[in-house]
Amino acid sequence: MRIEFQNVHFAYKPRVPVLSDISFDLETGDLLLILGQNGAGKSTLLKLLNGILKPTGGSILVAGCDTATHSTAALARHVCVTFQNPADQLFASMVRREIEFAPRNLKRRDAGKLAEEALSLCELDPVALRHPYDLPPAQRKVLTVASAIASGSSFLAFDEPSAGLSQLERRILDKVIGSLRANERGLLVVSHDLELFLPYASKVLLLHQGTLVFLGEPQELLRREEILEAAGLKLPALMRLKKDLGIALL
């Protein structure tokens, strides 16, 4: 199964383009890391995946479904998108219910099993009976990831999944991403956290002011740091130091 962006344009307001002429494709089993400055259009790109936003030009196919003509409900069977801010997304009164919602709503045959697996993969079993808003913000963030996994959708898109996470939750997220990669899910990750996600990425997409300025393998991006700099980004200090010392980055 695949996701295809073909010459996609998007504007919230006429004549103010947010995304211009974006083309890429992605198979299940891939992890596409989406980089760019604040305001480059990264989150907008994710909202186009499940039809919350419709492209104003070009086309997007998700598992063969054109997002322009398919409802968000229909697209959700194939792609599940999490938001940057957990408050935009969580609504159930119990962690377990929150995780069960997507697979039940999508009428997955093995809904209970999907929810149980996501709960344990994300190490949320100890808080399964708590209210999502009683969890610390970092754990709430992990909960949004768990809910997406439980959806059973082939493609998962995460917006800044590691923002605000401390060492404990990062370790969990690291394990979760590894497991999703091994299980051939297709992942799209918007993040500034190169240390965590670059080693897992099969492709990197770099946005600058709404246009695609790089699409390629992580190794190539690391060799050509000037591409990052031209897009207003740079390697985190730790990665720069490692590079200087000849320590492997991936």
Added chain:
Amino acid sequence: MAARILVDRFSFQYGPDLPSALAEVSLDVPPGSCCALLGPTGAGKTTLLHALVGILGRHHPGSLHSGSICIGKRTFTPLPRDILFPEVGLVLQDPYVQLSGVRDTVYDEVLFTMENLGTAAENAETRIVKLLRELGIDHLAFRQPSTLSGGETQRLALATMLIAAPEVLLLDEPTSALDTAVIGRLRQIIKSLQGRTTVVVTDTHIEFPLALADQIVVLHQGRVLFSGSPRDFILRIEDFENVLPLHGWREVLDGLARSSMGRPHAADLLGKALAEP
């Protein structure tokens, strides 16, 4: 005028049946300096900031507390009972919550702070435009706050505090939604406050704090594990591996130590490398 923050054996429990959020925490932040509170989620970082700004004293009537908190010349035993804004400004971890929701543009949102403080008459426009420019969001002045990206919202929330010129500025994980370039800019902004404003910043990572802070404090389960200079922190980095994401840092430090003259020299090199813009 910057204020000294002095926290003396401060303990706090949200309720009688809940574990201690803070236990005998002591802290001395000299006026105009920057202190970084590091630790995993649940360590008590946010609770401490909320105690300093007055949220805890005001909104948690059933809590248990002891010790004392001094901010400038004022001593609170054990903690402030009212929000100390504008003397103390806090930028929340979730900046969306911080915005008023009743103003239609970024510019107006910042003006709203000035109106509330009765300072809007004093050349408001010049001051707001200058601040937005420093924060790199002047091009967004006429945008609706709810349409901003995560990192842009963070900077707007900061602007609504900075416009009040607080004596103490508290920043709760300010870098979590920012890209590397904006983090660099935020570092410059905080540096430029040096001497004028006392800054306390929390983080779960060490890169930003090490490049910025005069003092590093590591909290874990409500207790102070470490308090000292960034250099001393680097020298004792192994002690914090279970509570902070340090794996790669240790590798780098060992690499530096091998290629230079041991750990102390490596710590200096690392500090220097981080301080580069």
